[in-house]
Amino acid sequence: MMSDPNSPSPAETENLVVIFLGFAFATFFYGLTFFQMYIYFSRYSKDDMWIKVLVGAIFVLDTTSAGLVSDLVYDYLITMFDVNLEVIYATPAFCIQDLLSVIITLIAQLFFAKRLHTVCRGPTSITSRSVSVVVLFCAFIAFVFGLVSVGQFFQQRELSAFALPSMAVIAGISQGFATVANIIIFIAMYWSLRPARYPDMSLPKGVFENLSMLFVGRGLGLIIIQLAYLGTFVASPGKPYWVAVQMVASRIYANTVLGLLNVREVRRxxxxxxxxxxxxxxxxxxxxxxxxxxxxSTKGTQQSSSSSQEAENSRSSEIEEMSKSFTDDHNLESIHSRCSEQLAYDKASLS
Incomplete structure (x- = not known):
């Protein structure tokens, strides 16, 4: 039995399946981005302006990236339907989407570097400065090499070109330094925000809250997605597997930052x-x-509440005593007046 010459080859089928799966997961996580953006602006209306600008920038970049991913899938599945896609051709939308992913990664790592500057024993501590500087250095190296990799993408336009040693090394350095930055962020956040250093800090309860704290509050999700990105690229730089991970990675970075902002307690x-x-x-x-x-703290609040309760009880006791004394005085006055009236009546009747 002869195969249909118009049917796609196994390599073409693999490429299309990987791209479609990347698009599906990227669209799902973009829905979370939109939902978290709505939650933030509806709850934290009095936040600092720089945080609002950060959330707005992340939302705009992630929305643009999601639109480019949709355009990419449309090009591959509709516009280029008759084109052999055994080798993926990087369209302009693909290259720009890769550039936005590099920018979103840098913004997320800068945000965590600022958090570390605060939680690692304060802004004046040598530890906080050292950790923040190391994270910033790794994030900057990853960003620079990421820009170089995107520039090579614009020139070569073929995914198989990343199998060349020169391009593979540059992209590998970018992803490697991004992975190191995420690992440092997770260790420093987990070590700094522990009950021994912040005894009054509210602790998560249950499995779901603990997992949310690890993946979002401490940055474990960034390590997992970046390791998946690095591993698929190093294993097969000329294959499309890392492309699907790259489509999802920027959404994970965006949702981690937004999730960390939205889990905060809101006051006024x-x-x-x-x-x-x-x-x-x-x-x-x-x-x-x-x-x-x-x-x-909770203890101080309880003490102040008990003191105010005792004060209220003492005031109510005084009020009751005063009302009783007032009632007694009023009764005595009424009795005295009645006795006076009775004496006057008796005198009048005798006379």
Missing amino acids: GMGLNEEDTFSDRHDSRDDGLPSALQFR
């Missing part, structure tokens, strides 16, 4: 990080300013 439109939620500081009601939102 402002978000409080987990290490600040129950800090032992003065109550924000004393200042009356949303920018000075700081709260007492």
